[in-house]
Amino acid sequence: MTEVLVSSTAAKGMQHDISAGSHKLIADAGKDIGGNESGPNPHELLLASLGACTSMTLKVFAQRRGWQLDEVRVKLQEEMIEDPAVPGKKIARITRDIEVKGELSQEQKDTLKSIADKCPIHKILVDSKQIVTNLAALN
Numbered sequence: 001m002t003e004v005l006v007s008s009t010a011a012k013g014m015q016h017d018i019s020a021g022s023h024k025l026i027a028d029a030g031k032d033i034g035g036n037e038s039g040p041n042p043h044e045l046l047l048a049s050l051g052a053c054t055s056m057t058l059k060v061f062a063q064r065r066g067w068q069l070d071e072v073r074v075k076l077q078e079e080m081i082e083d084p085a086v087p088g089k090k091i092a093r094i095t096r097d098i099e100v101k102g103e104l105s106q107e108q109k110d111t112l113k114s115i116a117d118k119c120p121i122h123k124i125l126v127d128s129k130q131i132v133t134n135l136a137a138l139n
Helices: 042-065 106-116 120-126
Strands: 005-007 016-020 023-027 071-082 090-101
Touching: 023 042, 042 071, 042 090, 042 106, 042 120, 090 106
Parallel strands: none
Antiparallel strands: 005 016, 016 023, 071 090
C-alpha cells in the first residue's frame, strides 16, 4: 500500500507539506486563491505524477527489450472542455505529448506510444476507482 501524508497549518496559509516515504515536498495554491505559489498546485502535481509514471514505464519497457531509449520528455497540459456526452458540462482534458531520443525504429516508437497508456497512474485516472473518505478531529 502506498501512503502519503499531506498537512497544513494556519501559519502557512495554503501551503501544504507532503511526506511521501522519506521524501518531502511542498504544494501551494496560486495567489489568486490565497496561496503564495511556493510549490506546485494540486493539478500540477497530478500532471507531474502522470508524466513521471509515463516516462518511467517507457524506460522500463525499452530497457527490458534492450532498446536504446536515451531520453524521454513528457509535456502535459490540462484544460477544461465541453463534455461531448453532456452539453453544458465541463470535463478535464489532459494532453500528453511524449518525445523520445534514441536509436528507435518507427515500429518501436509506435509500440512505446501504446505502452504509455499502460502506466499505472494513467490506469488509475481512466479506470473505475473508489475513494473512501474518513474524517476525524485533531487533538
